[in-house]
Amino acid sequence: MMEIPLPAATANPELHPISSKGLPAYPNGWYAIAFSAELPPGGILSRRFMGQEIVAFRTQSGALSVIDAFCPHLGAHLGYGSTVEQETIRCPFHYFCFDTHGVCVSTGYGTKPPPKAVIRTWPVREKHGIILAWFHAQGQPPDWEVPDLDMTGFSPLGWREWTLRSHPQETTENSVDIGHLSIVHHYDDVQVRGDLHTEGPYLNARYGMRRPAPLAGGLIQSIQSEFEIHAYGLGYSYVDVQIISMGLNSRQFVLATPVDVETIRLRIALSLRSITEPGRVHPALKWLPGTLTAPLLNRVLPVTALDGFANDVQQDFEIWQHKVYFSPPILADGDGPVGRYRHWVKQFYCPPRAS
Numbered sequence: 001m002m003e004i005p006l007p008a009a010t011a012n013p014e015l016h017p018i019s020s021k022g023l024p025a026y027p028n029g030w031y032a033i034a035f036s037a038e039l040p041p042g043g044i045l046s047r048r049f050m051g052q053e054i055v056a057f058r059t060q061s062g063a064l065s066v067i068d069a070f071c072p073h074l075g076a077h078l079g080y081g082s083t084v085e086q087e088t089i090r091c092p093f094h095y096f097c098f099d100t101h102g103v104c105v106s107t108g109y110g111t112k113p114p115p116k117a118v119i120r121t122w123p124v125r126e127k128h129g130i131i132l133a134w135f136h137a138q139g140q141p142p143d144w145e146v147p148d149l150d151m152t153g154f155s156p157l158g159w160r161e162w163t164l165r166s167h168p169q170e171t172t173e174n175s176v177d178i179g180h181l182s183i184v185h186h187y188d189d190v191q192v193r194g195d196l197h198t199e200g201p202y203l204n205a206r207y208g209m210r211r212p213a214p215l216a217g218g219l220i221q222s223i224q225s226e227f228e229i230h231a232y233g234l235g236y237s238y239v240d241v242q243i244i245s246m247g248l249n250s251r252q253f254v255l256a257t258p259v260d261v262e263t264i265r266l267r268i269a270l271s272l273r274s275i276t277e278p279g280r281v282h283p284a285l286k287w288l289p290g291t292l293t294a295p296l297l298n299r300v301l302p303v304t305a306l307d308g309f310a311n312d313v314q315q316d317f318e319i320w321q322h323k324v325y326f327s328p329p330i331l332a333d334g335d336g337p338v339g340r341y342r343h344w345v346k347q348f349y350c351p352p353r354a355s
């Protein structure tokens with residue numbers, strides 16, 4: 001397929017800054033800004049997001065809001081010293097309180113709030129333990145959603161995060177870069193299960209492969225794993241991983257969020273489906289009562305699986321952080337559908353605008 005170049009330059013560099021990799025830095029879409037467990041009622045989090053300062057807070061009743069960080073009164077940063085008061089966030093400087101719509105509802109002096117004292121809010125969603133904010137370079141509202149996944153029977157999310165010099169298009173491209181799976185991640189016998197499927201902002205790819213897994217006594221066995229990748233835009237994707245022989249199913253989230261023009265916050269998270277047949281996980285467990293071993297496995301294995309997932313993801317870091325972006329790329333047989341992926345990603349960028 002012919003490669004169509006991404007918008008290389010735009011009339012408004014503030015809306016469409018270009019990273020030194022040559023990609024527009026901030027693709028439109030949903031991006032993780034935190035995990036739900038980080039933001040209990042009364043909690044406040046400060047984030048750098050798309051080159052801007054934002055604050056997320058949760059009211060005492062549990063309502064969630066994401067707002068610009070700077071108080072419209074005299075500019076205090078609401079990530080430093082503010083508090084949640086019932087259903088509002090209170091600025092530490094003059095005690096102006098703002099509701100979840102960003103509207104000032106009271107001042108520290110008991111006077112009438114200035115009608116213009118309104119903070120910009122960001123569209124926000126909370127999905128199965130992940131808090132996502134919507135970004136659109138031209139300020140348009142969300143026109144697609146990430147799914148409500150049924151996480152019944154899965155362990156609570158465990159997660160890791162890093163700040164990297166990369167871009168969400170580059171990290172998501174891993175999903176279709178079949179060539180690197182055996183070279184960087186040492187998977188064997190990678191099989192493509194069906195064609196890459198895309199539908200609007202959704203991308204689906206399926207692979208089977210063999211991967212090394214540790215056995216007792218330091219031995220390594222090669223086990224067959226099935227991977228199904230679901231990406232919704234460039235900031236949110238998850239991989240359902242099945243190891244059929246062991247009865248293991250995990251759901252692995254990859255969440256890349258631009259911090260500024262050059263860096264992303266990469267979050268990964270994992271849930272493991274409850275184990276009901278310990279004897280399939282390890283033959284030795286067949287002889288022990290499942291009532292004893294299953295709870296133990298369900299405590300230990302999600303941690304082990306997250307360690308393994310984090311280890312796999314980190315194998316990409318050095319390459320991601322130092323690579324540049326070539327468009328069009330020079331592709332070879334064995335590369336996977338990188339060209340089709342590059343075509344799909346175009347929808348997440350605003351077209352160049354006339355000045």
Ligand code: FES
Pocket residue numbers: 071072073074075076091092093094095096
């Ligand atoms: S700067 Fe926030 S209340 Fe004055």
Ligand SMILES: [Fe+2]
Pocket residue numbers: 174180184185316
């Ligand atoms: Fe990778």
